[in-house]
Amino acid sequence: MEEERRRRTRERKEKRTAGREDINSRFNRNTAEPDENRIEGRNAVIEAYRAGRTIEKLYLLEGPAEGAMQTVLRLAKEKNTPVRFVTRQRLDQLSQTGKHQGVIAQAAAFHYAQIEELFEKAAAKGEDPFFILLDQIEDPHNLGAIIRTANLAGAHGVIIPKDRAAGLTATAAKASAGAIHYTPVVKVTNLARTMEELKQKGLWFVCADMDGTPMTRLSMTGPIGLVIGSEGSGVSRLVKEKCDMTAAIPMKGEIDSLNASVAAGILMYEILRQREL
Numbered sequence: 001m002e003e004e005r006r007r008r009t010r011e012r013k014e015k016r017t018a019g020r021e022d023i024n025s026r027f028n029r030n031t032a033e034p035d036e037n038r039i040e041g042r043n044a045v046i047e048a049y050r051a052g053r054t055i056e057k058l059y060l061l062e063g064p065a066e067g068a069m070q071t072v073l074r075l076a077k078e079k080n081t082p083v084r085f086v087t088r089q090r091l092d093q094l095s096q097t098g099k100h101q102g103v104i105a106q107a108a109a110f111h112y113a114q115i116e117e118l119f120e121k122a123a124a125k126g127e128d129p130f131f132i133l134l135d136q137i138e139d140p141h142n143l144g145a146i147i148r149t150a151n152l153a154g155a156h157g158v159i160i161p162k163d164r165a166a167g168l169t170a171t172a173a174k175a176s177a178g179a180i181h182y183t184p185v186v187k188v189t190n191l192a193r194t195m196e197e198l199k200q201k202g203l204w205f206v207c208a209d210m211d212g213t214p215m216t217r218l219s220m221t222g223p224i225g226l227v228i229g230s231e232g233s234g235v236s237r238l239v240k241e242k243c244d245m246t247a248a249i250p251m252k253g254e255i256d257s258l259n260a261s262v263a264a265g266i267l268m269y270e271i272l273r274q275r276e277l
Contacts, residue, residue: 037170039105040097042068049075054108054187056167058083061091061102072103080189082163110168113184115194118157119201121184125156129203129223130271133159135191135239136230137260140166144175145261146228151179153268154275155226158183161191195242198225205243207235208263210256212246220247220271228264231257 039048039055046068049055058076062085065073076083091100122129132150137143143166150158166172167187173180188194195205206220207227227243229235235243249258249266258266 035096035106035170037107037109038094038096039107040095040100040103042072042101042103045072045103045105046075048105048107049079054112055079055081055105056108056169057081057106059091059094059104059106060085061088062086069102080162106167106169108168109170109173110180110185112168112187113157115157115159115186115188115198117184118159118186121156127154127156128221128275129201129225130155130275131157131159131198131203131225132264132268133191133195133205133225133227133239134165135161135227135235136164136233137228138164138166138230139260140169140172141175142166142259142261144172144177144180146264147172147176147183147185148179149261149265149268151176151183153265153272155183155268157186159186159188159191159194159225162187162189192238192242195225195227195239199242206245206247206267207240207243208249208267209234209240209246210248210251212248214250215247215267215270216250218245218247219274221274224271226264226267226271228260228267231260 039045045055045058055076058072058081060069060072060083073083088102091102091104092098094100094104118131119129132146132155134143134146137146137160143160147158160167168180168185199205201223203223203225205225205227206218208229227235227239229239240246247267249263251258
C-alpha cells in the first residue's frame with residue numbers, strides 16, 4: 001500500500017510539472033520577441049530556398065522523410081545546410097507559431113560575401129589584406145562583438161566555417177553595433193582548406209594560443225590572417241597546423257583565460273599597432 005501511495009504521488013507531481021512546462025512553453029512562445037529569420041512549415045522553407053535565402057540551420061522531425069520533407073532535404077543537401085534531426089518536443093520548443101509541420105529553418109539575417117570581396121576591400125584602401133578567421137565560435141554575441149572590433153581595427157573581413165559556428169543571425173547583427181553593414185563576412189565549407197587557398201594568394205596566418213610566443217615578440221605585418229578559436233577548446237588541430245605561428249596574450253592575473261571576443265580584440269589591435277609603425 002505504501003509503495004502504491006508513493007507511485008501515485010510521484011505521478012501527480014510529474015503531471016503538475018509537465019503542465020507547468022507546457023504553460024511556460026506557450027507563454028514564452030507568445031511573449032518572446034519574434035525572430036523574423038525563423039521560418040516554419042514545409043512550403044515556407046521550400047519557398048525560402050527557392051527565393052535564394054541563406055539557411056543557416058535546419059531542424060527536421062526525426063523519422064522517415066516523405067513528400068514535401070524529401071524536397072526540403074534535397075534542397076538542404078544542394079545548399080550544404082547543416083541539418084539536425086530532433087524530437088517533436090524540441091520542435092515545439094523552437095516554434096514561434098505552433099505550426100511547424102516538422103520543419104523549422106533559421107535563415108541568415110544578412111548576406112554573406114565572397115572572399116574576393118575582402119581582397120577588393122583591401123586593394124581599394126591600398127593596404128595589405130587583414131582577415132579574421134573564426135574557428136568554432138558558436139556564440140552569436142561573440143561573433144557580433146568580433147565583427148565590431150574587426151571593423152574598428154581595420155580588418156577587411158571575417159571568415160567563418162559552415163559547421164559548429166554562429167552565423168549572421170539577428171543576435172550577431174545586434175551585437176556588431178552596425179559593423180555588419182561595413183565588414184564583410186564570408187562563410188566557407190572547410191576553414192583549413194580555405195587557409196591553404198589563401199596562402200597561395202600571399203597570406204600567412206597567426207593563431208591565438210596561450211602556449212604560443214608572446215604577441216609583442218612576433219612580427220605580425222604584411223598580408224595576414226588572424227585565427228581565433230573557441231574559449232573552451234581553442235583553435236582545432238587541423239586549422240592550427242595551417243598556421244605559421246602562434247601568438248599568446250601576456251597575462252598577469254590569477255586566471256588564465258579571456259573571452260574569445262576580448263582575446264580577438266587584443267590581438268587585432270596589436271596587429272594594427274605593428275602595421276602603423
